[in-house]
Amino acid sequence: MQTDLENVTSASVRSRRLLRSAVIHTCSLLVAVLFLLPLVWTLSMSIRPVGQLLPRQLEWIPDPSTLSNYRDVFDVVEFARFAGNSLFVTVIAVPITLIVASMAGFAMAQISRQWRLRLTAVSFVALMIPLTAVWLPRFIMMKELGLIDSRWSLILPAFFGTSPFYVLLFLWTFTRVPGDIFEAARLDGAGVFRTWAGIALPLSGPTVMAVAVLSFVRYWSSFVEPLLYIQSVSKMTLPLGLQALLQLDRTNWPLLMAGAVMVTAPVIIVFLFAQRTFLDDRLGPGRLGR
Secondary structure (H helix, E strand, O other): OHHHHHHHHHHHHHHHHHHHHHHHHHHHHHHHHHHHHHHHHHHHHHOOOOOOOOOOOOOOOOOOOOOHHHHHHHHHOOHHHHHHHHHHHHHHHHHHHHHHHHHHHHHHHHOOHHHHHHHHHHHHHHHHOOOHHHHHHHHHHHHHHOOOOOOHHHHHHHHHOOOHHHHHHHHHHHOOOOHHHHHHHHHOOOOHHHHHHHHHOHHHHHHHHHHHHHHHHHHHHOOHHHHHHOOOHHHOOHHHHHHHHHHHOOOOHHHHHHHHHHHHHHHHHHHHHHHHHHOOOOOOOOOOOO
């Protein structure tokens, strides 16, 4: 009798788990479809022939279809030059962001709890400042430094960690590492730099990848900063190139969507390759208060 009751209870638990799993997967699938629909519509529009009327409903594969829009983008605007400028900014800014933000986060993790909480509060306050409030001061600073119409004006924020959020991510990661590991490194004669580079960074792989992806998206997709600081067409980045494409022909949606696909594709590819790494959680429980 008791065995039968245990079997019924076990079957009931398994049924509830299966039902919960089915509901979670169904909701996740619906959310994924909701976010993928704009991408599918953009891709579908990008292969429509120029001059056709816009469809009244979503077309998965337009009939007829053409890939000539992707070639024509390079003929209308200097798309290759814009892509090179964006790549130049991103390749330099992302590693600098990782170095500075991780150093700042490691330093905050090593100080006393009282000062760590104070600096964390300051970081949160900095995050709450609207971006529109810093556009004018930053423009004046870039002008005084002689960086207006220079691609280095777009890279300069990386020398300050780009965003306090990235520093807080590294702080959260480093405070989860048992303090005995860093103490053992100091007893072995390792300096601060060696401890950061040889122990802290290798233990924060998911955070490094997450910050790399986030900063890549920021610098690759940035529109306001190039609009404020860049004046020469030869130094424009891809977002400004898309704006120029729109201004040249506001009704040529297939050409504009082809440009949008080429701008968005690197971000999607980077995310797909990196998601397994930065979703991994290899560290122990949180130790923010140690």
